[in-house]
Amino acid sequence: MVLVRQEGEAASFRAHLQPKASREAIIGEADGILRLRVNAPPVDGRANEACLRLLAKALDLPVSRLRIAAGQHARVKTIHIAGASANLIRTALRDLLEHPNR
Numbered sequence: 001m002v003l004v005r006q007e008g009e010a011a012s013f014r015a016h017l018q019p020k021a022s023r024e025a026i027i028g029e030a031d032g033i034l035r036l037r038v039n040a041p042p043v044d045g046r047a048n049e050a051c052l053r054l055l056a057k058a059l060d061l062p063v064s065r066l067r068i069a070a071g072q073h074a075r076v077k078t079i080h081i082a083g084a085s086a087n088l089i090r091t092a093l094r095d096l097l098e099h100p101n102r
Contacts, residue, residue, distance in 0.1 A: 016035045
């Protein structure tokens, strides 16, 4: 299960990003870290933007509520979601991983 933490009025979790993939997808979880693939290359922040767009769409949230709090230039990033409950995000991620084609 993805480890989601409550930080005041926000929730955060870690994600491992694979840029320049053939298709964009949330591919699973390993050691409490969400695993993602995006098409964009890791140039000029394009992979980071694609990561946030993919997560926002999957979680049905506006992209403006998501930000990368740590790991701007690394594959493992800390994603911060403003105004979110850790329990709701944890449940949403679990549902995404259990039912990827919804």
